[in-house]
Amino acid sequence: MISDYRRAALALAVGLGLALPAHAFTACQVTDVGGIDDNSFNQTAWQGVLDAQDQLGIDARFLESQAETDYEANINSLLGGDCDVIFTIGFLLGDATQAAAEANPDQMFSIVDFAYDPPLPNVLAQVYATDEAAFLAGYLAAGMTETGVLGVFGGINIPPVTIFMDGFAYGVAHYNAQKGTDITVLGWDPETREGLFTNNFDSLDDGRAFAQNLYDEGADIVLPVAGPVGLGSAALANELGAEELMIIGVDADLYQTDPERGHVYLTSIVKRMDRTVFEVIETAMDGAFEGGVIVGSLENGGVDLAPFHDFAGAVPQELQDELAQIRAGITDGSIPVGGE
Amino acid sequence: MSMQDTLDTASRKLLERAAPGRVDFENLVVVPLFAVVAALILGALTMLATSVEPATIGRSYLALLQGSVGSLAAISETLTAAAPLILAGLGLALGFRAGLFNIGAEGQILMGGMAAVICGFSFSHLPFAVLMPLCVISGGAAGAFYASIAGWLRAATGAHEVITTIMLNMISYRLVDYMLRLPWVQRPGRADPISQSVPPNAELPALLQWLDPNLRLHAGIFLTLLAVVVVYWLLFRTKLGFEFRASGASPEAARYAGMRASLIIVLAMATAGMLAGLAGANQVLGVLGRASPGFSAGIGFDAIAVALLGRSHPVGVLFAGLLFGALEAGGRQMQVDAGVSIDLIGIIQALIIVFIAAPLLVRALFPWGFRRPDSGDGRS
Structure with missing residues (x-):
């Protein structure tokens, strides 16, 4: 019975998808408390989304956390289908991201600076061999x-x-x-x-x-x-x-x-969080997204020393x-x- | 001042005494309502001034409404955000009634939350029916103890509670940092200050997760409503509440009437601290499931605004807390849907306080919303 409804809904969704112009891919980001314009951490990650906006024509949204108590609430308010992939920026969002990912197994997530062990199927973690640089x-x-x-x-x-x-x-x-x-x-x-x-x-x-x-x-x-x-x-x-x-x-x-x-x-x-974030967006747009870990290193240019x-x-x-x-x-x- | 003016003032005073209902209604309902309206208008002007498109402004206020009351998830978020504000706000309101300007809710929330978390993971073998109430109570007790330090300093030495509570806030920040690094508190495997998790049998149970796992509303809302009733009863139906209010209205008169001023100060601070401590317990047991530095997240300061906006009346605090909860939940949606900075919500909140704190300004801005004092036809 339920599966019938699901199938009907799916058919409807496919029908609408064919009838309407393809909806733009949307990437959303929850920052840590430093804010989106911190000149460093959050801003670099956001830059990756902006680059994707320029080059791939995606939609982008962000939510700034003002306190640690905001993490979960902010992730929740991005749920609900509008975001194709949700980026959570920072180690401290690890618990909140895990909770949201487990509660919403069909939502793609990508977290910066936190790797889950064992990996979650719908979270692509971005970590960096920063010690090399x-x-x-x-x-x-x-x-x-x-x-x-x-x-x-x-x-x-x-x-x-x-x-x-x-x-x-x-x-x-x-x-x-x-x-x-x-x-x-x-x-x-x-x-x-x-x-x-x-x-x-x-x-x-x-x-x-x-x-x-x-x-x-x-x-x-x-x-x-x-x-x-x-x-x-x-x-x-x-x-x-x-x-x-x-x-x-x-x-x-x-x-x-x-x-x-x-x-x-x-x-x-x-x-280079901008680079890995961009990479995740490309992977997700190609439909090749899967849970796991991306490591940025000196060798692949994920970390480096500036001029x-x-x-x-x-x-x-x-x-x-x-x-x-x-x-x-x-x-x-x-x-x-x-x-x- | 002319004779006429003096007479006018005198007759208005008489009128107010004769018709307290109308004046209370204006002060408690009409002024806050217009304050909110004025703040929203000024907020829109601020957005215009920062070159936000008028269409975006419209969309952002729509998002504010949708994000606060527009769906079950929105209402759940509004109530989740409102609960600690109401709890702490009740405590501050009670203090204001007793003539104590307690700035220390932030520190009391931290102490209450820490006690509740430590209780949770230390006695995790106890069943839910024992452990959860025990941890809520220990949160309240820790808050009460921490606030009564300031009360005692005031009663015993005359040190002003504004200063001592601010200083106790500072101490609480560092104390929490320190406690979170203690080996028996810190989460195993972590080097940063973060506590062990609260076990499920100490948590305030989530109420709506059977509908949707993302709904965060938890049983703390019942605790909050209970607190509103209890504080109302305490303030207006008990001898102790009368003593609180009498000391607030006129400490001298209260003393001549035989009330023990020192004891009342300590008790009022302890009760206020207990409510703030409950707010802290509500956060860690209902929302966060752990303690980390700054888990109080400024609630103790927002609660001052809530208490002022609610005119230090329990029911007023309830509605003011709901409004601030709605602003917080809706503010998030504003940022998501319209891309408007979350700081703007802070500006609107601050503007509301400004207007509330200046009722004469609101009366001057919206003269048609109030009965004209000089038209006194004495009908009401």
């Missing part, structure tokens, strides 16, 4: 520091944040091992898994305060791994001057997304050559980024 950034920073002290702090102590800090710390350690130097990293100990965290992803004031503390302790290069919080650190560097304090950006190439303070960014550890821009002349050629060698070593597996 962060390793390069650590090596670069170690080669560029004048004071011999580097600083790093994170947003929240979750794997997609600490993987930046791990890679950075091990990159510095690799430099020390190669050159016999003793450059220290403040703010993260990859062994004890303890370090500096603002415990939020939205306070620019914290970004300034944490960078100030690290600067006071002698750091002349700081890596803030906290989305828009890092913009506060960049504001401090802008006031002090880049010769006093340089910032390494994360997620996007902050030289481009934060052009007013571009001159303080030594480089950025870019996480040096204003510092292109300041980074010695020798260091640049070493970085190229290390990059090759990471991609062929001869240099482990997880510490020696």
